[in-house]
Amino acid sequence: MEDGTFESLGYCGDTGIDDDVLQWDQRADCEVRQILDRVADKWSLLVIALLDKRSLRFTELRRAIDGVSQRMLTRTLRHLERDGLVSRTVHPTVPPRVDYELTPMGVTLHSTIRALVVWTEEHQNAIAAARAAYDRRAAAEQEAAERDEAQRLAVARAALPIRS
Amino acid sequence: MEDGTFESLGYCGDTGIDDDVLQWDQRADCEVRQILDRVADKWSLLVIALLDKRSLRFTELRRAIDGVSQRMLTRTLRHLERDGLVSRTVHPTVPPRVDYELTPMGVTLHSTIRALVVWTEEHQNAIAAARAAYDRRAAAEQEAAERDEAQRLAVARAALPIRS
């Protein structure tokens, strides 16, 4: 079984420093990181959103999500299950049937996430504008640099003796 | 210049389907994804948190964050700048001085993120417990499987004629 997530905490534990600004950054963040990593990965969010409406079977999720490979869906579900956000119920029938549903904690997480979604919806235009502006500036600079370069080259060539 | 983030949207655009559950999942998420990816990556969160208190110079950030390589810090800052969350001010002095600070939009994002941080702080115990429980169950199953295997092996060996 491939894994990860066990040793990947980085620096946690109590740092004796708490010097400057980094109070919650170091302390809280090492916890927050893991949750965020869970929340933010490509599929978790989709799964949580889907399961918020009703419990679903493995294949229903697979079909609903579209781009996901069964490997990734399995991994995602295992992680969510491990974190206590999703519960997994195996019905011992033939063929086997497995239902996934949000735990109460999973539901509260989903409503918290909604705040971020709302923020995003409210600001997506501003962000798109910012990006467009940034890219425009970058392109302009790029072009300017190329003009400069051409200039320098032309000057250098003119300064050299014509070689045959 | 290495990049990414430009072509990485996956399927966006209007899907004519809106069949089932996946209304906001497909539509909103393809926008939300990019923001979340920004918010969730290893360093962005730290940078935003640090800059929320006061504007900082490149090296101040570098020192404050500790584990970050200058390459990653630069990338992170460029991304945040492109999204209009952080502003970059170059003072044409010698040696050069560059200040980074949160834009108004960056500030609102930070307060939104706080909700997630709060959620995490409130639930981190529950999550830790869930993980411990999960790992315990997994370990137990693992062990059981190994006992079974040993059993089967012993039986198989007993059933075979003693060779030599």
Add this chain to the structure above:
DNA sequence: CAGTATCCAAGCAGATACTG
């Protein structure tokens, strides 16, 4: 100081094949 450029290793994620 504040970067950019290049190289390289590790981990993530997809495709495929197999199983209870």
Add this chain to the structure above:
DNA sequence: CAGTATCTGCTTGGATACTG
């Protein structure tokens, strides 16, 4: 059906060296 196992390419991120 609901997975696990394996192989592999590609992206991500760190280390290092160089520049305006």
